[in-house]
Amino acid sequence: MAKEHNYIFETHENNRELQRLRLVESAFDSASETRLRAAGICRGAACLEIGAGAGSIPRWMGDRVGPSGLIFGVDLNTTYLSDLNRPPWTVIEGDFLDANISTRFDLVHIRYVLIHNVKPNAILSSVLKTLRPGGCLIIEEPDFTVAQAGGSGHRAEIDRTHRAISRMFESMGLSPDFAASLPSRLRDLGFLVDRVEIDRHFGPGGSQVAKVMAASTDALRERYIATGEATQNDLDTPSGRQEIRCTFYANTHATRPHRHSHNDVRHNHRHSSTSIG
Numbered sequence: 545m546a547k548e549h550n551y552i553f554e555t556h557e558n559n560r561e562l563q564r565l566r567l568v569e570s571a572f573d574s575a576s577e578t579r580l581r582a583a584g585i586c587r588g589a590a591c592l593e594i595g596a597g598a599g600s601i602p603r604w605m606g607d608r609v610g611p612s613g614l615i616f617g618v619d620l621n622t623t624y625l626s627d628l629n630r631p632p633w634t635v636i637e638g639d640f641l642d643a644n645i646s647t648r649f650d651l652v653h654i655r656y657v658l659i660h661n662v663k664p665n666a667i668l669s670s671v672l673k674t675l676r677p678g679g680c681l682i683i684e685e686p687d688f689t690v691a692q693a694g695g696s697g698h699r700a701e702i703d704r705t706h707r708a709i710s711r712m713f714e715s716m717g718l719s720p721d722f723a724a725s726l727p728s729r730l731r732d733l734g735f736l737v738d739r740v741e742i743d744r745h746f747g748p749g750g751s752q753v754a755k756v757m758a759a760s761t762d763a764l765r766e767r768y769i770a771t772g773e774a775t776q777n778d779l780d781t782p783s784g785r786q787e788i789r790c791t792f793y794a795n796t797h798a799t800r801p802h803r804h805s806h807n808d809v810r811h812n813h814r815h816s817s818t819s820i821g
Contacts, residue, residue: 562624564759565598568656571752573600576655576684579795580605583680589650590614592674594640594667595657598624605653606632618643641666648676655684659713659722668733675800681735683796687723688713690744701778705761708774712767726796735798743795 580601585591589609593602596617602625606615613632617625622637629635636643641663652671658664671681688709693702710720719725730737745753761768765779 558623560763561621562598564756564763565624567752567756567759569598569600571756572655572684573604575795576601576653576682577604579682579684579797580608580651580653583651583682583797585609585651588612590616590647590676591651591653592616592618592645592647592649592671594618594652594654594671596622596625596635597655599628601653601655602628602633614647614649616645616647616649618645641670645674647674648679649674650676650679652679652681654682656686658683659685659718659720662717664722665729665733668729668735672734672800677800677802679800681730681796681798681800683726683798685723685726685796687721689721698781701774701781704774704778705768708768708771708778711771711773712764715771730796730798734801736801737796737798740796 585605585608587608587610590613591605591609593605593616596602596619599617602615602617606613606628609615609632611631615628615633616636617628617633618636618638618640619625620638622635625635636645652675654667654671658667661667675681688706691706691709693699693706713720727737727740761779765776768774768779769776
């Protein structure tokens with residue numbers, strides 16, 4: 545992530561941050577693994593995870609590629625990746641843009657990283673250079689601007705909390721609706737994007753997605769209140785933190801094109817799907 549911008553959760557106490565990351569894994573790993581399988585992850589593949597977090601996806605990737613493969617994990621904080629200290633894993637602590645990775649990858653995965661970064665296009669341009677021709681990029685990012693309260697209780701409090709989330713991102717020079725811009729960004733940068741799917745999570749109280757949102761609210765409540773959009777009472781409303789939510793998440797598959805001598809650009813069909821979901 546870019547040095548000019550501090551990661552939103554950077555100052556979150558380590559044990560609480562690990563709990564939050566585990567909730568993210570519980571809520572989203574199954575869908576991420578399905579997308580990675582569809583992308584063709586296989587024995588011997590070289591893969592890169594940008595924003596390795598608590599490490600569940602790099603560990604899962606390592607089991608799939610085996611000892612003949614390569615798994616690189618990059619994160620600003622690698623505290624939770626200390627067990628990934630043997631082949632096929634390589635862990636790099638720091639900003640991806642400063643990593644100077646010379647390996648060329650078959651598959652790159654990014655989940656909930658770009659929305660927190662002031663230089664998403666620089667990251668994507670660097671990713672394009674690290675991908676082998678025909679290699680696959682899978683990005684999973686949210687759009688917080690379309691989140692809605694569900695049910696009839698405390699809708700006003702919930703909606704004010706959602707507005708605070710968006711305003712917080714905007715105040716930091718970030719885009720709360722980042723996911724909606726992904727297809728055009730990728731095409732402009734030279735990726736092939738040929739399929740877009742939209743998925744909306746309906747998270748009832750107590751669901752994994754609702755728990756992730758509640759944990760983020762606990763971690764970021766002072767930032768939310770500072771926007772002026774939500775009050776302490778709004779954030780403390782139990783149903784406001786556990787109510788059914790309608791949240792947009794974007795899951796974008798793209799490829800680095802094969803460029804032929806006559807300037808035709810063709811897909812590697814094994815990795816040619818784009819889904820925004």
